[in-house]
Amino acid sequence: MTDQGIGASVKRVEDLRFITGKGQYVDDINRHGQTYAVFARSPVAHATIKNIDVSEALASPGVLGVYTGADLAADKIGGLICGWMIHSKDGSPMKAGAHPALAQGKVRYVGDHVAVVIAETLDQAKDAAGLIQVDYGELPAVVDVGSAQAAGKAQIHDEAPNNTVYQWHLGDKDATDAAFAKAAHVTKLDIVNNRLVPNAMEPRAAIGDFDPGQDQFTLYTTSQNPHVARLVLSAFIGIAPEHKLRVIAPDVGGGFGSKIFIYAEETVCIWASKKVGRPVKWVAERTEAFLADAHGRDHVTTAELALDASGKILALRANTKANLGAYLSTFASSVPTYLYAPLLSGQYDIPAIYCEVDGVYTTTTPVDAYRGAGRPEATFVVERLLEVAARQTGRDPAEFRRQNFIKSFPHQTPVIMAYDAGDYAASLDKALEMADYKGLAARKAESARKGKLRGLGFSAYIEACGIAPSRAVGSLGAGVGLWESAEIRVNPVGTIEVLTGSHSHGQGHETTFAQVISSKLGVPIEQVSIVHGDTDKVQMGMGTYGSRSGAVGASAIVKAAEKIVAKGKRVAAACMEVPEDSVDFENGEFLGRGTNKKMTFGEVALQAYVAHKFDPELIEPGLKEGSFYDPKNFTFPSGVHIAEVEIDPETGHTRIDRWTAVDDFGILINPMIVEGQVHGGIAQGVGQAMLEHTVYDENGQLITGSFMDYAMPRADDVPSYNVSMTTTPCPSNPLGVKGCGEAGAIAAPPALINAITDALGHEEIAMPATPQAVWRAAQKSVRKQAAE
Amino acid sequence: MQAFDYRRPGTINEADLALKAAPGARLLAGGQTLLPTMKLRLATPDTVIDLSAIASLKGIARKDGGLAIGAMTTHAAVAESADVKGAIPGLAKLAGGIGDPQVRHRGTIGGSVANNDPAADYPAAVLALGATLNTSKRTITADDFFQGLFATALEENEILTEIAFPVPQSFAYAKFDQPASRFALVGVAVARTSGGVRVAVTGAGQGGVFRWTDAEKALSANFSAAALDGLKLDASNVLSDVHGNADYRAHLVGIMARRAVAG
Structure with missing residues (x-):
């Protein structure tokens, strides 16, 4: 089996369906009686809403409903949340304004959701959306993050004076300042990390489907983490209790972070499906993706590096203003803080680091995690400083780096992280x-x-x-644990279904996770199905982002596979009539040590379900094991x-x-x-x-x-x-x-x-x-x- | 896209009648601009008249010592045509550099020229080569045809049928791509004709494609890149946007003109 196991460049099993148009994306799914949602979006960056007149839209052909923020409020539907609490350096909690799924009283960026039209056809919904009359009282836009906190700027949220969400810091300021004071050379750079629009190939989409007979909601959505979506929609937004809400994230065409978050559109679709009594579908057009998918990066930073005369780095100091956009998206607060500053040590032995970060509201699209999420911003700061410092001091940039590399592990940096291994x-x-x-x-x-x-x-x-140890991130303000789950269901003939809380949206999990099973259980990958993306199948999971699915998701699969082997040994021992501790498992076979007795994996699976050859008081029938793996x-x-x-x-x-x-x-x-x-x-x-x-x-x-x-x-x-x-x-x-x-x-x-x-x-x-x-x-x- | 009536006439005459019967109707050539515009609801015609079934609008022929290209001829057909490659190889190369393969197999020379996008490639070639534009009603010279951003001499109910190119001594087109759209940020076409050198610039003009007469004079006197040394396009009428301010575009016009001359 090693030709398919860990280390083998197996061709991706999912690609045949993707490249032959047989994938099932949200837009490929159509529910009986389906209707279409179109959002009326703000054409202005910042305004009070004096009045919304939906009467003409409501009377438009095919329209089943037109809803505004007032309708959501009347149904006690909560706002969108930010799931990571950041405390400012003075100890105060971050100052987050409300984030209603449909605007209430104010719009804060171009593309902000003002109302939704549900109609029989997409064109009818578009026609009607154009008939909604909104009377805006325009306010000044706040675009530039560098000046957004200045006195006299328009205030975007009453809760956040000077448009400041938090003023956070990390590291030892005094030690860092002292190191700079004795430096032989200081390199200083002003750095802009430019804002990016994610642009996954598949735009976001959602279908909300309410079944009145079962009082059950189903949401099909382009999500990197359907269980987190269900948790947020249930526990915080209040759509329905978790056991009455199923979230399905089928094939998803790229995420890059932008599909981690719980957005207004899916919230409104699932809620509106009960209002109109019909399934409600929304598929973003590319223009909407540009305006309303959470953007990435957008930092303005002043950074300094202190060297001694020999070229040894003494300290690093950074001051960053992070543009968070008009509202806090799901994980927005964590990206420029705990996903950023702890990486400022780079590959280098830097004795002192101090970083200050202001999280700032502007009247722009919300900003959140995007491929790398904080780490690209940190690496840009560190690697620009290193290169420029080498140039300024006449050192070869490669040898300057080598001189300052961390050379022994584990290594505790001054900014939280304990590097476990590496050879830079x-x-x-x-x-x-x-x-x-x-x-x-x-x-x-x-x-x-x-x-x-x-x-x-x-x-x-x-x-x-491999984000992340749950207790560690909990101590830093995360609202959730960041373990992963796996369940291995061995069928009676020895084929295997692996249910994972990770979600593949291009990464190739259906191949790589099957390879892990192939290595651990000795079966060909053709006998393995990877099941993900459905809260009715996979009990719970934390999803895919931050390069965590191998380190955390596959580790959970390994833990569950170890339990399968342990159970299989007990079944095999009973069948082969040998002691349990004398059964070895190698290359898909259970071997009675010191005997010529052996059983294949499939034979043991069958015996586990037939259950004729062991005592049910000692061994439960069946072969199914689960694991929740929390990284250390x-x-x-x-x-x-x-x-x-x-x-x-x-x-x-x-x-x-x-x-x-x-x-x-x-x-x-x-x-x-x-x-x-x-x-x-x-x-x-x-x-x-x-x-x-x-x-x-x-x-x-x-x-x-x-x-x-x-x-x-x-x-x-x-x-x-x-x-x-x-x-x-x-x-x-x-x-x-x-x-x-x-x-x-x-x-x-x-x-x-x-x-x-x-x-x-x-x-x-x-x-x-x-x-x-x-x-x-x-x-x-x-x-x-x-x-x- | 809003609902519309769709007509697909088989002859120019039928197309004429269809146009007269439906005021405000839009002619559909390759659809590379009209269809996206309709999808965005920026154009909402009641009637669309598809010209793709009119056989006489398609094809390339050597005619009167020149090259006659039917308005519905695709960019790919022009790029691959032995007649074009033989007579005006630089025109085949220009056509092969428009958009991507999908665009080149749908988009047409007539559609491009009639649309007169300020960043389109073909208008520069048509103007530099001094082509003649034949319509369902008349003949228009290239110098009279282009009349500003997305504006041409075509009247209501007038159908562009054919573009006739005289064969020059040499022709070359050099463009610098706008990084996002890959339209011309600046494109310069240089034609050496019996009547002198003509230089047409696309992508840069606030009023769309234009002739750079100072360069024409210099090159007519001395056809070499060096003849353009010290010649600067006045930036005051040059487009500015996020991809290129007027000074950068004006500078690129000079560079692209040199590269076109150098071949």
Whole structure:
């Protein structure tokens, strides 16, 4: 079985249905008597709602209902929640404004949900939505996070004076200030981490379906975590008790974080299905996705690095303003705090770190976790500081990093994290070799001869994945535990269903989890089905995000498989009439040690259900086991990426010539899928660094609200990647895995900006480094060269 | 998309009658602009007249020493045409660089030219080459045809039928892609004709495609990239947006013109 087990590059079993159009996404599902929801959205960024007149819409053909925030309030439907409590440095709890699913009294961003129309057809619903008359009392927009807290700015939520949600900090300020005071060199950077629009291939969608006979709700939704959606819709929003609410997240076409959250649309659809007595379907159009999917990143940071004369890093200091948008999305508060600042030690032994973060409301789309979630922002700060500090002090950026690498493990950083394992120099050495670092000078000269500017940039990133030990995150304010569940149901003929609380929306769990079973139970993956995404099948789960499904989800599967083997041994011992402690399990067979007796896995499964050969007082019939696995630590994937670019200074066009990635993800379950995750992650990072530009005008209108203006990376924007691995097994989980889903998106932006600034010969460029931005920066390079 | 009446005439004459019978009707060529616009409800015509069944609107022919391309000829057909590659290879290359394969197999030269998007590629070629635009009613020169953003000399009830290109001594088009849409942020077409050099610019003009007469004069005197040295397009009438301010676009016009001349 080893050709299909852990470590085998098995082709993804789910891909046949995906690439032949046989997937079942929410929009492929149609319920009998289905109606259609269209949301009337705010065209202005900030306004009081003086009046909403829905009478004309209600009278429009085919309309079954038009509802506003007042209708939700009348039914005692609660607002959307933020599930992570952050306390400010003065000890006060964060100041969160209400987040009604349909606006109550005020709108706070363009795209905010004002009303919903339910009609027989989609076109009728659209027609009617256009007839809703809203009388807005416009207020000033607050777009710029840097000035949103200033006196005199419009107040977005009464609860949050100066538009400030929290003023949080982490680390030892006095020790950090003292280290800076004695530094031989300080590097200081002003950094903007640009806002991104997630743009999963499948837009969000929902079908609410109320069954009056059973008094039962079913929600089909594009979710990365259907159980969390059910918990929030039941316990906080008050749609129905959990046993009366089933949430199904079928095939989901990409999430990248944006489908973690519980949004207004699914809340309204499930509620409205009972109001109109018919199933209610909503499918986002791309324009709605731009306006109303939670965005990512959007930090403004001042960061400093202190060195002694030998180049040893003494301390790091960062002050960040995080744009949280107009409302707190489900996990918004945690992303710029506990998912960000604890990563500011990077791969480096930094004795003192201090970070302050202001969470700020603006009249823009809410911001929440997006591939990497806080860790890309931290890595960008650390890796830009390292690169620039090396340049400023005349050090080789690779050797400067090596000098400051953490070299012994476990390592306790000054910012919460205890790194368990790693070998950062191994990744650096391999990457330098693969990237032909020694040949860089010759390649630069060759580019210069052609009138081009060539540059190389490093990114030695670390991330914290496998989120997370429940007690640890609980102590930091998380509202939930972050374990994962698994249940293994062995059928009488030995085929296996694995129910997991993880959710696959592109990651390939149906393949990788089956590979884990194949290794642990010795059965071919064709005999294994992975079941996920339905709260009626899987009892409870925490879902997929933060590169947690391997480290936490698959670990739960391993724990359940161990219980299956233990039970199987007892059944086999009874059948083979040997002592229980003399049964071994190898390659799918139960062996009586010291005898020639053996039973296959399937034979034992059958005997477990036939139940003729053992005493039911001692052994229960059946073969089904479950596990809830709570990790004992985060995992710490790391790696070194090296980007090499060539810039055409005449146009500002930047060509990525080479990309070297050496990652340490611990043990790999499926190297091909891992490599694919690295490829996709780098592409997303390239998008952030060079292409994706979320621009609001001063009135809060999203200027880049479609693919005509918002540039996603295309195949010809990225090079053929040179990807390799090093391996230090993770000691914190039974598989030794670390997580790979976000690494590329974390590593890539600083590698690229470091490469571009190396080519330019100065640091004055921000993300995204668009052709226009690079051209302007290159003019400065040309002038600088002329002056020299 | 709102409901509409759909007509699919088989001849230009039938199309004419259909247009007259339905004031405000929209002509559907390849649908690469009209259909997305209708889906977004930015256009809500009561009647759509699909020209795809009119055989005489399609095809490429050598005619009168030039090249005649039917208005309903797709970009892919132009890109792959041996006649186009033989007579004006730069035009085939331009057509092969429009959009993506899906767009090139649906979009048509007539649709593009009649729409006159300020960032479209074809208008630059039509203007630089001094093409003639034949309609159901008359013949219009390229210099008279393009009249501003999304505006042309086409009247109500007038159908563009064919574009006739004279064969130049040389023709080349260089464009710099807008990173998101991959339309031209700036595109410059340079045609060397018996009557002198014509330079047409797309993507940059506040009034859509235009001729850069200073460059034409310089290149007519000395057809080399060096002839453009020191020549700067006045940025005051150049478009500005998030992808390129006027100064950057004006600069790119110079660079793309040089690259087109260098071939």
